[in-house]
Amino acid sequence: xxxxxxxxxxxxxxxxxxxxxxxxxxxxxxxxxxxxxxxxxxxxxxxxxxxxxxxxxxxxxxxxxxxxxxxxxxxxxxxxxxxxxxxxxxxxxxxxxxxxxxxxxxxxxxxxxxxxxxxxxxxxxxxxxxxxxxxxxxxxxxxxxxxxxxxxxxxxxxxxxxxxxxxxxxxxxxxxxxxxxxxxxxxxxxxxxxxxxxxxxxxxxxxxxxxxxxxxxxxxxxxxxxxxxxxxxxxxxxxxxxxxxxxxxxxxxxxxxxxxxxxxxxxxxxxxxxxxxxxxxxxxxxxxxxxxxxxxxxxxxxxxxxxxxxxxxxxxxxxxxxxx
Numbered sequence: 001x002x003x004x005x006x007x008x009x010x011x012x013x014x015x016x017x018x019x020x021x022x023x024x025x026x027x028x029x030x031x032x033x034x035x036x037x038x039x040x041x042x043x044x045x046x047x048x049x050x051x052x053x054x055x056x057x058x059x060x061x062x063x064x065x066x067x068x069x070x071x072x073x074x075x076x077x078x079x080x081x082x083x084x085x086x087x088x089x090x091x092x093x094x095x096x097x098x099x100x101x102x103x104x105x106x107x108x109x110x111x112x113x114x115x116x117x118x119x120x121x122x123x124x125x126x127x128x129x130x131x132x133x134x135x136x137x138x139x140x141x142x143x144x145x146x147x148x149x150x151x152x153x154x155x156x157x158x159x160x161x162x163x164x165x166x167x168x169x170x171x172x173x174x175x176x177x178x179x180x181x182x183x184x185x186x187x188x189x190x191x192x193x194x195x196x197x198x199x200x201x202x203x204x205x206x207x208x209x210x211x212x213x214x215x216x217x218x219x220x221x222x223x224x225x226x227x228x229x230x231x232x233x234x235x236x237x238x239x240x241x242x243x244x245x246x247x248x249x250x251x252x253x254x255x256x257x258x259x260x261x262x263x264x265x266x267x268x269x270x271x272x273x274x275x276x277x278x279x280x281x282x283x284x285x286x287x288x289x290x291x292x293x294x295x296x297x298x299x300x301x302x303x304x305x306x307x308x309x310x311x312x313x314x315x316x317x318x319x320x321x322x323x324x
Contacts, residue, residue, distance in 0.1 A: 002324070003096035004304045007058045009049040012308035015061070017301065022098050025073035030103050032085060035067040037094035038120035039299075039307045039320040040152065041241060046091070047308065053091050061304070062094020062322070064122050065101065066115040076103040084109040086118040086283070088268075095304050097324045104272070107279055110287040116295045116321045121282050122264075124156040124319070125293065127238065129278050131214065131262035132160055136234040140165030142211035145201055147225055149186065150177025152319045153216045153238060156293070158184040163290055166212070169204055171197060171221075180317040184294070197221060201228035209233060209255075219243040226251050226259075233257040295321050 001022040004015050025031045043061045045051035066086040069079055079085070087106035093099045109118055132138040144161040148154045149170035161168040162185040170181035171190040178189040190200045201210055209230035215222055219242025226235050226247060233255060252259060268275040285291035296318030299307040303322075310316040 001096055001098040002301060003060045004062075004301060005058050005060055006047055006055075009047065009057065012044070012047055012305040012312070015047075015305045015308075023100055025071050025100055027074045028076060028103055029073040029100050030069050030076065030079055030085070030087070030106055031071040031073075032065055032067045032087060032099050032101055032106075033070045034065045034094065034097055034099050034324045035115035036119045037062040037065050037322045037324075038123060038152070039304075039311055039322060040120070040123045041239065041311065042091065042123075044308055044312045055092050059092045060094070060096050061092060061308075062089070062096070062099075063091040064088050064119055065094045065099045066109065066119045067099075070098060073103070079103055079106065079108070084111065084113075084115070086115075086121055088122045095301065095322055095324075097301070107283050109283065113283070113286050116298065116323060117293050118283070118286065119321055120152060120156070120293065120319050121279065122268075124152045125160065125282050125291075126268075126278060127262060127264040128153065128156040128160050128214070129282055130264050130267060131236045131238065132157070132164060132212070133278070134274070135260045135262050136212045136236055138164050138166055138212050141167075143167045143169065143205050143208075143230070144212045144214060145169045145171065145210040145225060145228065146186075146214045147171050147221055148215075148217040148241060149181045149189075150174070150317045151216070154214075155180065155184045155318050157214045158186050159291060159293065161214075163285065169201060169210065171201075171225075177317050180296070184318075192221060192224075197224040198228045201225070205230070212236065214238060217242045218245045220245070223247055223251075226257070229255055229257050231255055231257070235259045237261045293319065295319050297321070298323050300324070
């Protein structure tokens with residue numbers, strides 16, 4: 001098999017493409033012939049040893065795969081060789097021609113669902129669906145403000161927010177990213193590099209404010225977004241691409257609003273039944289056509305470093321996929 005390997009922490013340009021023996025699945029595992037693996041922000045953090053999970057080097061980046069079951073390990077039921085699947089593989093191992101995954105972390109894909117389109121369900125759509133449905137209890141007719149809306153997570157929030165019946169306001173830093181948001185279905189957009197985020201969000205909601213804030217960005221935008229929340233609003237803490245913010249807690253009192261953490265990976269470990277339910281619903285949405293995740297950029301395995309650099313430099317919009 002071939003795999004992209006991080007032998008030392010540093011920039012993606014230090015990654016190497018290496019040959020190694022194809023592994024054999026152990027008990028409860030599947031060996032997947034990888035057809036697509038999403039490039040995610042945690043992948044970039046791990047390369048520089050800045051992520052909450054410390055991957056010991058050498059390791060293969062990539063935490064999710066879609067492809068064909070190549071071998072079935074002992075004790076596995078419900079899967080056969082040749083099945084089309086999407087699966088998480090922990091946080092490493094995806095940027096390769098083959099990957100080992102736990103059978104419990106895999107879902108069979110309908111024939112109508114593309115490999116590249118299905119990837120990122122665990123990282124982006126899984127995080128977002130868990131956040132919107134379980135943590136924010138987003139209701140039809142409510143207003144959802146999405147920060148960092150031009151990225152993979154942001155686009156998933158636009159898509160699922162619309163699917164759940166919300167009015168979606170997408171906020172991003174460039175017109176190119178906002179065009180991606182509009183194509184994904186956003187009702188309104190805010191360019192927070194040229195517009196006042198709080199004032200514009202208030203204007204777009206007739207002064208009421210936003211019922212749910214989806215924030216994978218943090219930094220200076222978090223407080224402005226919280227100030228734009230409605231009475232009883234819910235602020236979802238997704239991530240911190242712009243840094244960890246300091247929030248004046250008096251705002252939560254004045255607005256009777258909530259700041260809610262969304263840790264999808266921990267939920268999957270602590271509540272496997274809920275994780276399985278949400279993943280099943282997401283695959284169902286794609287299968288019946290109610291959700292059509294797009295793919296912005298595709299790279300072969302030997303250009304995985306280019307894909308990672310695009311994400312690190314914030315030049316990418318939507319979802320980037322490596323296709324071995």
